[in-house]
Ligand SMILES: Nc1ncnc2c1ncn2[C@@H]1O[C@H](COP(=O)(O)OP(=O)(O)OP(=O)(O)O)[C@@H](O)[C@H]1O
């Protein structure tokens with residue numbers, strides 16, 4: 244597959260700290276957070292003009308699912324735009340709470356474990372051909388994902404238990420995965436979820452649902468996380484021999500690996516060999532490098548992905564984490580924690596270090612520690628502000644998300660009732676003409692244009708300044724205005 248559609252869903256941790264009184268419980272804070280969303284879309288589950296989905300399930304973990312992207316930087320931009328959108332909602336929620344006599348601060352964390360130890364996810368979705376062999380998912384992809392934490396984990400301080408001291412681990416999610424591959428709901432936390440909901444032509448494609456990833460703060464970590472996974476999938480799809488790395492027990496392996504940052508923890512393969520995470524990653528990296536040398540790079544970031552992948556494996560193998568401590572979340576965070584612990588003479592079990600661990604994931608651009616490290620040149624960024632800002636309002640131009648964004652923006656400008664999801668586009672008054680766009684690569688669809696043509700009246704596209712000037716969140720600003728009056732609906736035929 245030359246191009247691949249990928250989307251990422253992020254659930255955020257939410258907390259409200261009251262000033263001079265107790266903060267609101269998370270479910271009430273979440274209702275405040277989503278108030279502008281519900282006002283805008285009459286629902287707490289909406290698709291927005293940039294093609295993404297904002298969603299509040301029961302409970303209190305607001306979710307943002309990126310639009311379908313077929314370009315790595317678009318994907319990272321769309322995911323990062325989700326943080327900015329949530330941050331904007333948090334500031335508005337804070338104001339609304341204060342106006343109701345509940346002053347305080349709203350915290351949104353892009354991590355995967357709250358202070359009570361509950362876990363929430365960052366799910367990746369990869370479009371794969373239906374012909375992909377399931378067997379290859381367990382012999383190659385699963386071991387890759389079990390060990391991917393050493394190159395793309397978010398890192399975490401594990402609190403002390405009766406048998407173990409507090410220590411640093413590669414991954415946030417590793418201890419919270421319960422199965423290898425399963426089609427059961429995501430609640431049972433399989434590493435790979437095979438629930439068959441392709442949001443595409445089911446005869447041709449599957450949507451591979453990867454549940455195991457840690458949320459990434461760092462854009463370079465995202466580049467490596469999604470870029471390396473795509474390369475492994477490409478090798479699997481090509482039918483190239485990749486060896487058999489199948490693990491005897493993926494769940495005990497993923498935990499074991501996470502808790503040993505030397506990368507030397509040994510796990511057993513089904514064939515009875517003892518291997519380390521470094522060996523599995525090194526092996527797949529070497530194969531990926533030769534694969535690219537043979538077949539050529541399929542996008543212009545492949546070189547960067549490979550360079551960073553090789554360096555990350557070397558950093559763990561050699562113990563010289565400074566090789567990646569500006570690019571990979573766990574290493575960036577670990578360096579910070581080590582420095583603070585050293586300076587203040589704190590042990591890893593000290594609650595102040597836990598606070599640093601949490602604050603690393605605070606999405607507030609002024610308060611969050613990751614963002615502070617970026618400002619100090621201690622963490623690298625890939626995207627410039629202009630691209631990020633654009634991703635808040637504009638869908639990726641090269642996938643179906645472009646159709647969705649145009650459709651819902653035009654319908655809104657006409658005041659026409661409508662529903663959309665990943666595949667469907669419907670005007671409430673014309674249910675029989677609903678259009679399914681099954682091809683996620685289709686950035687245009689004449690049927691959707693025809694449907695929009697039924698909404699008479701000219702539209703004018705607003706420029707950035709006009710959108711910024713609208714009162715609500717930028718992500719929910721209107722893209723068009725109707726310039727000629729919309730005629731009244733035709734009288735019903737009796
Ligand atoms: N054909 C596709 N292939 C790969 N990814 C896709 C495809 N269609 C949509 N996506 C992506 O899949 C994600 C779907 O997010 P959503 O939160 O709706 O997930 P879900 O798992 O289907 O639903 P839920 O979260 O309600 O269980 C989005 O990020 C979207 O961009």
Ligand SMILES: [Mg+2]
Nearest residue numbers: 252306308366
């Ligand atoms: Mg989801």
